[in-house]
Amino acid sequence: MTVTLAEVAKRARVGTGTVSRVLNGARNVSPSTRDRVQACIREMGYRPNLVARGLAASRTGMVCALIPAIGAPQHGEVIQGLGDVLHEHGIQLMIGDCGYQPDREEAIVADFLERRPDAFYLTGVVHNAKTRQMLRASGIPIVEGANLTDDPIDCVVGYSNFAAARALAQLMHRRGHRTMAFVASTSDPNDRIGDRLKGYLAACAELGQDTRGLVLESANNFNGGAAALDIVLHHAAPIDLLLCATDVLAVGAIFECQRRGIAVPGRLAIAGFDDLPLAAAISPGLTTVSVDRIAMGRVAGHMLLQRLAGRQSPYTKIDVGFTIRERASTGAGIAP
Amino acid sequence: MTVTLAEVAKRARVGTGTVSRVLNGARNVSPSTRDRVQACIREMGYRPNLVARGLAASRTGMVCALIPAIGAPQHGEVIQGLGDVLHEHGIQLMIGDCGYQPDREEAIVADFLERRPDAFYLTGVVHNAKTRQMLRASGIPIVEGANLTDDPIDCVVGYSNFAAARALAQLMHRRGHRTMAFVASTSDPNDRIGDRLKGYLAACAELGQDTRGLVLESANNFNGGAAALDIVLHHAAPIDLLLCATDVLAVGAIFECQRRGIAVPGRLAIAGFDDLPLAAAISPGLTTVSVDRIAMGRVAGHMLLQRLAGRQSPYTKIDVGFTIRERASTGAGIAP
DNA sequence: CTGTTAGCGCCTTCAC
């Protein structure tokens, strides 16, 4: 039904090897035969079967990427950068959604490995022992992303969620905010959120805040932010800054403030984390931590390509850094 | 390096065919040999090579799905439903991001087809002639989604963006809104947005609005919504309802209203389309069109499974319907 | 430079 390489070879009166060579751009083919073969390929509408190629070459040209939630714009951006870089090299992405669940991640890794991908991208740096073992045993390049660790499975490209949260808390302290609370999700526990919390606690310890260690837990959605606000307002010690582990929580809190007529940042300052498009659009603008996720994805892609080319790049850990965006929600640009 | 089926067969003292049979759950294997083989599989940690299986069986157990933007929650939900259903049948999804660009879609379809997927899911019902031709020629089941058409490539599951937009405009008219404008994105032209616009225009034609046909164009992001508001406010005929082609536009407009101190819905009512989580969270709540996208994805998955099972299901077009959610942004629940 | 020959790992008849 579909035309095969052998048929092209017959039509072009050459061996299958030659067709394979022109297909893969080997240079040891005379221009004349190359042209003839390419003509046949075009005329016959030949399309290589990558499944067969993958089996023969034990290179599938496929990279698997695992993200905690397809549809989350943060991860989408990383995937976009990663996919762009890989695509330029004829490699395609197979994306898995592990829904913030480690055992689901393990199952997907197991499944995906049966498809013999050339490499793997994982979101986050904390994974099941079995997941790590499978990945290591596979022998293919692995890149973990969106956070940093000193003990990656293979290599890691990201930024320190810990350092970013700490820096944000410290900056807010310098800006005059004294009594702060931190709200994080419990619904989707993961290393990025966990490290943000730790960074906040570290800053508190260093600064000796009154409210040191005040931590709230809420589902990671708009309602969760609203719920946290409720607690903050009724807390014994008056709180003047709410640090949220994600922009979604922060925006939920801001919406709730609007509903209750609570001035932001006048009565309560609010900051987030992620710098979603929403953070810049909302009024007041949301102070948050920004990371160039597309660039991060691209770096991850280049790292994988390096490894795939056999080069053991000296970099096993790349920090892409972060930026704190101060906006009106914490008083930036507002006259005192 | 990795253990193969043949090695398992040798260890279990059976032929490769037998191992293959237990692997694929064929019933014509005696319980005793079945157990012995399964024991060996477990002991040796054998994992089948799906690339080889795909080549031999000409069934890859892979379905390709194309969405216009990975990271967009709407499409993420569809993929989630689709992936869930397929995964239960051991089928995995390969996701492509065509960025609202038809020629990119064409390129991705061409690439993906080389991997011999068992089926294809496409977002939207309008595609390149060449894309349609390639897909048809492939002979595999194709499902188009997120809209409806009478001329699908193979079959389609979605809802009528046209009918939904028209129903929304008509409902708003019944609620007393008389002079309305519609804003849609130009940056990402696609059939869903186009049909929403047509639905609005159809309603206008039927209702004989004063502002019949007032249509604005803006980039499909928060800023685009704000920009549209600017035009609406300066329009000669006073407009009392802004219908937005997407929730993102609508929310951008609401934010801008808040900045300018324009009462919503007092001075201007606003409605969106998509029912993102944001629509319910924002104040005022956003009136919008809601579709159960996860369910839509699941239906698409079942449709593909039907087709893959060889059953030519009588359904070639499934309408999953829509719901209009009236919220405060158009005056719902507000005393007159 | 180019044709030929083995496989890659698995499925699938086809006899036994």
Next chain:
DNA sequence: GTGAAGGCGCTAACAG
């Protein structure tokens, strides 16, 4: 119920 053998479509030596 089970083993043996022949591909699936392609790549990768290996001769020439």
